[in-house]
Amino acid sequence: MSLRIGTRGSALAMAQTQKVLGLLADLGVDAEVVTITTEGDTTTGVPLHAIGGQGVFVRALDDAILRGEIDAAVHSMKDIPAARPAGLACPAVLERDSAADFLAHDAPLDAVRVVGSSSTRRRAQILRDDPALEVRELRGNVDTRIRKLREGRYDAIVLAEAGLERLGLTLEGEPLPTERFVPSPNQGTIAVVCRDDPAVVETIAELDHARARLDAGIERAVMEEVGGGCFTPQGIYCRGTDLVAEVLSLDGSRWERIERRVTTIEEARECGRELREKAADLIREAYAALGIRP
Template identity: 65%
Template sequence: MPVKIGTRGSKLALVQTETVIRKLTALGIGSEKVIVSTQGDASTQVPLHEIGGQGVFVRALDDAILAGEIDCAVHSMKDIPAYRPSGLVTAAVLKRDSAADFLAHRGAISSVKIVGTSSTRRRAQLLRHDPDIITKDLRGNVDTRIRKMSAGEYDAIVLAEAGLTRLGIRIQGERFPPEKFVPSPNQGTIAVVSRADPSLMEVLSALDHPQTRTDVAIERAVMEQLGGGCFTPLGIYCRAGHLIAEVLSLDGQRTERIETDIKTIEQAREQGRQLRAGAQDLIDDAYKKLGIHA
């Protein structure tokens, strides 16, 4: 029986799923792709924080796994919420691609004034870098975002560098160093979520990259202590155990930040608790201004 792999229907999601299928095929494991529609794909005119955050891309696929319609699903790991339904496991974490953001722009970088992004984190980091930048909401797949910029709706847009690489897109722009523009937790990472079936988990575990799994687990441990999801401007990045995490005000003018080496998940949790204690007012203020109940 081939492994039934669920995916969103976007071009990037399909490319990521094909990566998993190729790896399974190389191991002699057959698979079948199943496209599942999600609320996040259907509601492209609404800011993410108004429809439930990044988790809206995951929920329908979770439901399909639990209903037995698919065996597993492929996700950009940054889209997976901190708290997961029982009966599901992250069976494989692939080797991480670039975690950095990329600023694609028309014309000279010095002429950029209007930047498109739907991320509160990216918006806050841009405003910290240049308070005169004007940010406007931007949803849709990568092709749609680039097309809107090319049509003159934005001078620049912020995209995940890993997504551009996976899609084979080369475009004028600048790579943001992740040490300064700290990315979303788990950005650049592909994960395979499955039902908690030992035989299925064993098959999928062959795709796992141990160092990436360790780094993203550290990031998620910090994220779980911070809370806030994509509502609060926060970046968390760990590379080979070196952790950088920050929480920003919505206008980017205030930041709480930590940078340290981490050896255990409990150390990561403790750093998350310390960061939350220092940033609680920023988190509360973001929820209040965005009209979200904690």
């Protein structure tokens, strides 16, 4: 079988896709890369929530699969929204890389005053950790963000450690501890989405990693129950059976958090419902502050 694999054109997206192509090649499956531009790649001058949240990176690739232009697409799984179109499947979740955020800075850490990030979660967690910091909007691919750091527009920027590792980049800085800076659900995880065709699904499913799929499923179940997407600052992380999930106010001054041992998707949904109830005021405040209807 020969597959057409769609991807965004960024260096990170291409690196992730090449990893999938290598795994397919090991199985004797030929594949070609088809590069597709998404709205998230072309509209970088506004906050992500203003153009539809993380789903903007996925929508164009979904549409290309459904139109038959490609057979499958490679995604950072954290970009895949909870609601999915009919006709698609996700047969492969690859073994997870680091889920941690990485704080990159060239100056000494005690000299950091301005941090760049477009994520409401990262902003809230940074301000919770040190309210004296200023967090400024930062969009663009990894290379663009690093360039802006080195131009002195920011004292530090926050990136996913997994992305740096996949690109082979070594920067000054340190990973942020996941117990204090709880990652986005599915951060560090690559997923392969394809059309719901048994032959394609069966081929790609050979790449699936059972433990990573369960952890990712638990995180997504909590996310789906909590709601809020990238509009509400929330971190959800499962490692083995250990789940930690939190929702924060936009300024990081308040938060609700749960820590549980979770072994099933239904238990994860119960945790998500509990967190949604505890954090209802924070979720409403985030939507209202951003001018978004729930």
